[in-house]
Every structure is written in structure tokens, then in C-alpha cells.
Amino acid sequence: MSSKTSILLIYTGGTIGMMQDAATGHLKPFNFESLTEQIPELKKFNIKLSSVSFEHPIDSSNMHPRIWVKLAEMIEKNYAKYDGFVILHGSDTMAFTASALSFMLENLAKPVILTGSQLPIGIIRTDGKENLITAIEIASAKYKNGKSLVPEVAVYFEYELHRGNRTLKYNSKHFDAFKSPNYPRLAEAGVDIKYNFNEIQKPGKGKLIVHKKLDNDIAVLKLFPGISKKITESILNTKGIKAVLLETFGAGNACTDEWFTELLAKTIKRGVIILNITQCLEGRVIQGMYETSSHLKKIGVISGADMTYEAAITKLMFLLGQNFSSQKIKSLLQKNLRGELSE
Ligand code: ASP
Numbered sequence: 148m149s150s151k152t153s154i155l156l157i158y159t160g161g162t163i164g165m166m167q168d169a170a171t172g173h174l175k176p177f178n179f180e181s182l183t184e185q186i187p188e189l190k191k192f193n194i195k196l197s198s199v200s201f202e203h204p205i206d207s208s209n210m211h212p213r214i215w216v217k218l219a220e221m222i223e224k225n226y227a228k229y230d231g232f233v234i235l236h237g238s239d240t241m242a243f244t245a246s247a248l249s250f251m252l253e254n255l256a257k258p259v260i261l262t263g264s265q266l267p268i269g270i271i272r273t274d275g276k277e278n279l280i281t282a283i284e285i286a287s288a289k290y291k292n293g294k295s296l297v298p299e300v301a302v303y304f305e306y307e308l309h310r311g312n313r314t315l316k317y318n319s320k321h322f323d324a325f326k327s328p329n330y331p332r333l334a335e336a337g338v339d340i341k342y343n344f345n346e347i348q349k350p351g352k353g354k355l356i357v358h359k360k361l362d363n364d365i366a367v368l369k370l371f372p373g374i375s376k377k378i379t380e381s382i383l384n385t386k387g388i389k390a391v392l393l394e395t396f397g398a399g400n401a402c403t404d405e406w407f408t409e410l411l412a413k414t415i416k417r418g419v420i421i422l423n424i425t426q427c428l429e430g431r432v433i434q435g436m437y438e439t440s441s442h443l444k445k446i447g448v449i450s451g452a453d454m455t456y457e458a459a460i461t462k463l464m465f466l467l468g469q470n471f472s473s474q475k476i477k478s479l480l481q482k483n484l485r486g487e488l489s490e
Pocket residue numbers: 160161162163205206207208236237238239240263264265
């Protein structure tokens with residue numbers, strides 16, 4: 148085996164590689180070769196850098212679980228050959244992809260770093276160059292014994308490295324677009340890259356297992372004061388749903404109207420899993436802390452603790468995709484599988 152560190156760059160699309168369409172003025176993805184031409188610095192790395200591109204790069208708003216499977220398969224196919232992976236991805240749904248991949252790639256022992264940009268790489272003030280160059284540097288960073296420094300799925304954006312399944316896009320116009328409000332940064336890039344070693348996941352011990360079955364029969368019920376029975380009923384009674392993500396107030400609270408509790412209880416009796424996460428970006432669900440959440444606990448709503456919306460959705464897709472009993476799914480939802488929640 149060559150001693151040179153090898154990194155596979157996977158280009159999926161996103162602003163980083165977009166150009167303005169002369170006719171419409173819209174930003175559209177363009178081909179990957181043009182992207183590498185824009186960053187001659189890439190040739191200066193003392194690593195073996197290979198790249199593969201989606202045949203049709205996408206704006207990440209068109210991301211789909213079937214594309215996550217494709218990405219996971221690309222990593223699986225190249226896992227033995229490379230020391231790390233950098234995924235160039237649109238920022239809009241990057242946190243979903245990072246969360247999904249974290250669940251799909253069990254026993255991961257190599258870095259999978261997602262990055263992108265707010266301005267296309269061809270624009271002088273682009274944030275894409277720094278993001279890409281540092282993401283590659285992080286993906287290639289190793290201990291003296293050859294083990295990766297960041298053996299997990301992470302998002303690198305504007306000098307910060309975050310755990311993928313703790314990340315959310317919180318700003319659509321600043322370069323500093325991502326946060327992981329409930330988990331410390333994994334690293335910060337300045338003159339040096341400062342790693343937060345205590346917070347980085349340990350590498351997986353067994354062989355990499357790639358989970359490719361995801362089930363998206365999930366509904367989301369985001370509460371607001373005055374939500375009607377009619378709307379709540381129609382969401383909960385959606386044909387074929389297996390889980391409902393309930394977005395509640397504060398520490399996991401909801402109204403205590405009898406109709407509301409009864410509707411939820413009936414849905415759970417039908418075998419649908421209801422997972423409670425908070426609408427607050429920071430903090431956690433503590434069912435039973437207030438009277439306005441103890442009714443949820445009583446009827447069997449599952450607490451999503453401090454999971455992000457992105458992590459909760461993709462964890463549900465992942466667990467529903469396995470052939471697990473409802474009991475097992477409920478129990479795993481409350482367990483920390485990939486660093487996505489604090490138990
Ligand atoms: N709409 C773009 C995307 O997510 C935005 C970006 O890349 O930042 O693909």
C-alpha cells in the first residue's frame with residue numbers, strides 16, 4: 148500500500164460548483180472539472196486526491212434518500228482504497244445528508260467530511276475555496292499510528308467542524324451558516340486546526356456496515372398555539388404512516404386539550420411511533436418536567452432528547468428501514484447510536 152494519504156472527493160452539486168445561467172440569471176450546477184480548474188491549490192496537497200462526480204450534479208434541495216444510498220454505496224465501494232472522503236454538497240440539506248450517512252455507515256473508522264459554500268467557487272469572494280481545502284486537510288489528518296483524527300461524519304463550514312448529526316443550517320446568507328447548538332465543535336480552523344479531541348467519536352471497531360434501507364413513511368406535526376383538531380387529525384390519520392415527528396414547545400411541551408391527547412393516544416394504539424423533539428434550537432425534551440408534557444409521556448410518546456430535526460427524521464428513516472419490532476425502534480430512538488443525542 149502506498150504511504151501517501153488518499154482522499155476521495157465526491158461532488159454532488161450545490162452552490163460551490165454553480166454558475167449563473169446567462170439566459171435566466173438562475174444559479175445552476177456545472178461540471179466538476181471546471182471546479183477543480185478554479186482551485187489550482189488542490190494540486191499542491193501532498194496527498195493522492197481523486198474525485199468522482201454525480202453525472203447530473205444537483206441543487207441539494209433535490210436530495211432524496213435514494214441518493215443517500217448512492218452516496219453510501221460510493222463510500223462502501225471505495226472504503227478500503229481511501230483514507231478519507233470529502234463530499235461537496237449544497238448547504239440547504241447538508242445537515243440531513245450528514246445525519247443520514249452517520250446512521251447508514253455503522254462502525255465508520257474514516258472521516259466523511261461534508262462541505263460546500265454560500266458563494267460559487269468562480270466568484271472572487273467565494274467561501275468555497277477555504278471550505279474545500281480545509282475539509283480535505285481534516286479528512287487527511289491522522290495520528291502518528293495512522294488512525295484518522297476525525298473518524299466520523301462531520302460538516303466543515305467557515306472555519307468550524309461540527310458533528311454531522313448535530314448540525315443544522317441556521318443562516319441562508321452568512322458564510323457562517325452552520326451550528327451544532329447541542330454539541331461542541333469538533334474543531335476550529337485558524338492559523339492551526341484545533342481539534343477538540345475529547346468530543347470526537349472513537350473509530351468503529353468492527354467492519355464497516357452500510358445500511359441501505361430507509362423508510363420515509365413519516366409525518367411531521369409542528370405545533371402552534373391554536374392548531375386545529377381538523378388539521379391534527381388529518382396529519383395523524385395519513386394513510387400508511389409509521390411514525391410522526393412531533394415538534395413541541397420548549398422542553399417538549401404541548402397543549403393538554405382532551406381532543407389532542409386522545410388523537411395522539413389513538414395514533415399510538417394504531418402502532419404509529421410518535422417522537423417528540425423541541426422547536427427550540429438549543430436544549431432538550433424532558434417529558435414530565437411540566438404538566439404540559441406529562442400527558443405525552445403517559446400515552447407513550449417517545450422523547451427525542453436533544454436531537455436536531457434533521458437527526459430525528461433520518462434516524463426514524465433508518466430505524467424504520469430495519470426489520471425491527473416497534474418496541475426495539477422505540478428503545479433505539481432514545482439511545483445514542485452515533486453521537487446524535489445526549490442520553
Ligand atoms: N441551493 C443550494 C444547495 O443547497 C445552496 C447551497 O449550496 O448553499 O444546493
